[in-house]
Amino acid sequence: xxxxxxxxxxxxxxxxxGIDTAIRNGVAAASKSVRNLDWFEVDxxxxxxxxxxxxxxxxxxKVGFRYEG
Amino acid sequence: xxxxxxxxxxxxxxxxxGIDTAIRNGVAAASKSVRNLDWFEVDxxxxxxxxxxxxxxxxxxKVGFRYEG
Amino acid sequence: xxxxxxxxxxxxxxxxxGIDTAIRNGVAAASKSVRNLDWFEVDxxxxxxxxxxxxxxxxxxKVGFRYEG
Amino acid sequence: xxxxxxxxxxxxxxxxxGIDTAIRNGVAAASKSVRNLDWFEVDxxxxxxxxxxxxxxxxxxKVGFRYEG
Amino acid sequence: xxxxxxxxxxxxxxxxxGIDTAIRNGVAAASKSVRNLDWFEVDxxxxxxxxxxxxxxxxxxKVGFRYEG
Amino acid sequence: xxxxxxxxxxxxxxxxxGIDTAIRNGVAAASKSVRNLDWFEVDxxxxxxxxxxxxxxxxxxKVGFRYEG
Amino acid sequence: xxxxxxxxxxxxxxxxxGIDTAIRNGVAAASKSVRNLDWFEVDxxxxxxxxxxxxxxxxxxKVGFRYEG
Amino acid sequence: xxxxxxxxxxxxxxxxxGIDTAIRNGVAAASKSVRNLDWFEVDxxxxxxxxxxxxxxxxxxKVGFRYEG
Amino acid sequence: xxxxxxxxxxxxxxxxxGIDTAIRNGVAAASKSVRNLDWFEVDxxxxxxxxxxxxxxxxxxKVGFRYEG
Amino acid sequence: xxxxxxxxxxxxxxxxxGIDTAIRNGVAAASKSVRNLDWFEVDxxxxxxxxxxxxxxxxxxKVGFRYEG
Amino acid sequence: xxxxxxxxxxxxxxxxxGIDTAIRNGVAAASKSVRNLDWFEVDxxxxxxxxxxxxxxxxxxKVGFRYEG
Amino acid sequence: xxxxxxxxxxxxxxxxxGIDTAIRNGVAAASKSVRNLDWFEVDxxxxxxxxxxxxxxxxxxKVGFRYEG
Numbered sequence: 164x165x166x167x168x169x170x171x172x173x174x175x176x177x178x179x180x181g182i183d184t185a186i187r188n189g190v191a192a193a194s195k196s197v198r199n200l201d202w203f204e205v206d207x208x209x210x211x212x213x214x215x216x217x218x219x220x221x222x223x224x225k226v227g228f229r230y231e232g
Numbered sequence: 233x234x235x236x237x238x239x240x241x242x243x244x245x246x247x248x249x250g251i252d253t254a255i256r257n258g259v260a261a262a263s264k265s266v267r268n269l270d271w272f273e274v275d276x277x278x279x280x281x282x283x284x285x286x287x288x289x290x291x292x293x294k295v296g297f298r299y300e301g
Numbered sequence: 302x303x304x305x306x307x308x309x310x311x312x313x314x315x316x317x318x319g320i321d322t323a324i325r326n327g328v329a330a331a332s333k334s335v336r337n338l339d340w341f342e343v344d345x346x347x348x349x350x351x352x353x354x355x356x357x358x359x360x361x362x363k364v365g366f367r368y369e370g
Numbered sequence: 371x372x373x374x375x376x377x378x379x380x381x382x383x384x385x386x387x388g389i390d391t392a393i394r395n396g397v398a399a400a401s402k403s404v405r406n407l408d409w410f411e412v413d414x415x416x417x418x419x420x421x422x423x424x425x426x427x428x429x430x431x432k433v434g435f436r437y438e439g
Numbered sequence: 440x441x442x443x444x445x446x447x448x449x450x451x452x453x454x455x456x457g458i459d460t461a462i463r464n465g466v467a468a469a470s471k472s473v474r475n476l477d478w479f480e481v482d483x484x485x486x487x488x489x490x491x492x493x494x495x496x497x498x499x500x501k502v503g504f505r506y507e508g
Numbered sequence: 509x510x511x512x513x514x515x516x517x518x519x520x521x522x523x524x525x526g527i528d529t530a531i532r533n534g535v536a537a538a539s540k541s542v543r544n545l546d547w548f549e550v551d552x553x554x555x556x557x558x559x560x561x562x563x564x565x566x567x568x569x570k571v572g573f574r575y576e577g
Numbered sequence: 578x579x580x581x582x583x584x585x586x587x588x589x590x591x592x593x594x595g596i597d598t599a600i601r602n603g604v605a606a607a608s609k610s611v612r613n614l615d616w617f618e619v620d621x622x623x624x625x626x627x628x629x630x631x632x633x634x635x636x637x638x639k640v641g642f643r644y645e646g
Numbered sequence: 647x648x649x650x651x652x653x654x655x656x657x658x659x660x661x662x663x664g665i666d667t668a669i670r671n672g673v674a675a676a677s678k679s680v681r682n683l684d685w686f687e688v689d690x691x692x693x694x695x696x697x698x699x700x701x702x703x704x705x706x707x708k709v710g711f712r713y714e715g
Numbered sequence: 716x717x718x719x720x721x722x723x724x725x726x727x728x729x730x731x732x733g734i735d736t737a738i739r740n741g742v743a744a745a746s747k748s749v750r751n752l753d754w755f756e757v758d759x760x761x762x763x764x765x766x767x768x769x770x771x772x773x774x775x776x777k778v779g780f781r782y783e784g
Numbered sequence: 785x786x787x788x789x790x791x792x793x794x795x796x797x798x799x800x801x802g803i804d805t806a807i808r809n810g811v812a813a814a815s816k817s818v819r820n821l822d823w824f825e826v827d828x829x830x831x832x833x834x835x836x837x838x839x840x841x842x843x844x845x846k847v848g849f850r851y852e853g
Numbered sequence: 854x855x856x857x858x859x860x861x862x863x864x865x866x867x868x869x870x871g872i873d874t875a876i877r878n879g880v881a882a883a884s885k886s887v888r889n890l891d892w893f894e895v896d897x898x899x900x901x902x903x904x905x906x907x908x909x910x911x912x913x914x915k916v917g918f919r920y921e922g
Numbered sequence: 923x924x925x926x927x928x929x930x931x932x933x934x935x936x937x938x939x940g941i942d943t944a945i946r947n948g949v950a951a952a953s954k955s956v957r958n959l960d961w962f963e964v965d966x967x968x969x970x971x972x973x974x975x976x977x978x979x980x981x982x983x984k985v986g987f988r989y990e991g
Binding site for chain 1: 442443444445446447448449501503506
């Protein structure tokens with residue numbers, strides 16, 4: 164059995180609802196262009212503010228996926 | 233058009249409910265003393281425990297705002 | 302009055318629901334083997350993906366507790 | 371002679387010209403609200419892009435100043 | 440209105456002139472293969488030396504862009 | 509009962525005597541302009557040298573305090 | 578002569594044999610989809626365990642390559 | 647001769663006197679539950695404040711010890 | 716199906732042979748006191764020198780294991 | 785062909801003009817005491833302020849050079 | 854007036870008494886081989902333990918000095 | 923008995939064979955110019971690639987040695 168290799172793509176998911184949804188949105192976007200998603204790591208949690216309130220949570224993710232071939 | 237400058241204030245928002253609410257509470261407190269809030273970054277997520285359970289989530293934030301003048 | 306000492310244990314709480322629940326699950330597991338839990342810090346937020354979706358959030362925690370004796 | 375104390379304020383200077391000017395702009399803004407500026411440190415260098423080009427350099431600075439009193 | 444997602448690509452811009460030009464060169468190269476560039480962050484500033492002088496400044500950048508689709 | 513919010517100020521305490529006194533001096537200076545000080549964290553320990561000896565220890569502190577209001 | 582630009586891709590090489598082979602496997606996988614590989618950096622060394630033993634070493638790499646065009 | 651293995655435990659020593667005593671108190675507490683202590687590293691220096699003064703220095707330590715067996 | 720929880724223990728494996736063997740030795744030592752080992756991460760690679768040569772490689776590891784119960 | 789070895793020296797270049805010149809000045813100073821300079825990395829960008837303006841940019845550099853012998 | 858350049862040397866001062874004395878000892882040792890010492894920064898605080906007690910505090914320092922020439 | 927002082931030198935060992943040999947080569951080079959080598963720490967693991975393969979592993983080391991005098 165051969166040794167498996169993975170690659171990592173970097174996305175920023177956003178959501179007005181909260182951090183969990185921002186992560187799910189980022190993963191969903193990554194899944195449109197890459198197959199075999201395997202894990203994620205949170206790199207940074209930020210957000211935009213307006214009128215003294217959180218308008219969007221922004222979560223920077225590393226998303227790992229298995230190489231096919 | 234002049235170049236815009238920003239300043240950053242540091243707050244710790246807390247909540248018994250969860251991280252998203254702790255962030256919103258920290259931003260709300262910052263908005264009472266500073267105008268033109270523009271973005272936030274999460275620096276640290278901590279919390280107090282009692283009776284083997286989470287009593288408060290505490291999120292340390294950098295909150296950026298535009299200088300007026 | 303004597304100076305209090307604390308120790309820190311490291312756990313990874315997981316949840317399909319989100320980060321807050323993963324933290325609560327990690328704290329609950331720590332509370333089964335250690336008494337006098339006092340605080341936690343989030344070290345890392347990761348998760349497993351399958352079918353292009355988040356299956357489990359995994360939050361690595363430092364959990365501090367008071368030494369008895 | 372008494373021991374001197376300093377405080378640190380955090381600003382983001384911006385410029386379309388480059389990093390040096392962004393730093394000078396951030397320091398100039400800080401000097402309007404705080405006296406006795408003594409040193410700065412660069413925390414982060416970022417910028418906004420549009421039309422495939424750098425529109426603004428943004429430099430986050432810690433600016434140290436001497437306490438009077 | 441849907442939540443916007445971003446991706447991040449990593450480039451190293453180089454220049455014999457200085458850091459600002461190295462950043463602009465890196466962004467220009469990224470703009471040839473990716474559309475909708477939105478921001479950059481400097482990760483690392485390095486350079487090659489020869490004859491006791493700087494021959495090239497090398498700036499490692501994270502370049503963020505909006506997902507289309 | 510409402511959720512408590514904290515803010516963080518950044519000071520550099522100095523002392524010819526040592527690190528502990530530099531911290532106490534930094535906290536004392538912060539207490540002149542801010543009430544309800546709650547905790548501190550050491551960010552950096554530095555110092556000035558002259559004649560091959562330590563002239564001043566300088567300790568950069570984050571000082572947390574409770575918001576009133 | 579124009580200034581050279583580089584891009585960085587992120588891969589995870591794995592091997593049951595050890596870290597050096599995991600690195601070589603990650604580089605070999607990257608070389609299948611990208612030409613002109615120029616350097617690598619190790620970001621993280623991890624591994625999976627089973628039966629109290631190392632089953633796979635996993636090395637996360639940044640792999641730099643020259644832009645053609 | 648076999649290769650020696652070490653383990654690391656994490657404690658927080660506290661003291662109203664200063665950092666050195668907080669470290670010694672943390673080591674003393676660790677020595678009650680673990681034998682063959684070999685080294686320590688300081689991870690974090692913090693403290694609690696009350697009435698505008700340092701009440702307790704808190705030093706987070708990694709404490710290394712030799713495995714017996 | 717319940718959410719799985721993990722704990723992390725910290726060990727230093729040593730070897731005169733090299734880094735891979737130091738890791739394997741650290742994992743073997745951890746497996747004597749903890750069951751269900753699942754993954755490791757390398758925190759630090761160091762070593763002792765004598766007579767101008769490497770005598771021991773020392774690798775500090777985080778070792779994760781599943782909680783039973 | 786033998787494996788090449790490098791050493792790293794640490795210098796702080798300063799300039800009233802800007803960061804690029806501060807780097808060039810630091811490299812020039814290093815080249816007076818060390819031959820075969822090969823690369824540099826920026827560790828820290830700081831500066832002194834007076835009269836509310838930047839007086840000197842200070843850039844801390846790692847400078848790598850080839851061992852002869 | 855020419856721009857001043859500095860170099861940085863790295864030493865580990867030790868003391869059975871405490872951190873302040875370990876720093877002073879490290880600076881004193883550096884002053885025997887280098888002139889014009891200007892500042893120090895603490896990089897790491899560690900120590901050796903024996904009989905469940907601190908035997909030596911070890912403080913790793915960056916020591917900056919002005920280039921003559 | 924006096925308190926021992928150490929200094930740290932920074933070298934980059936290289937090898938086509940692997941990381942362990944690169945470390946040994948770096949230490950061997952350091953031992954030609956400095957006596958009483960005591961320990962090393964790995965700072966960075968990198969390497970050069972050509973033809974889609976690893977040509978040289980490069981390991982940046984801190985090498986500690988005892989001051990004589």
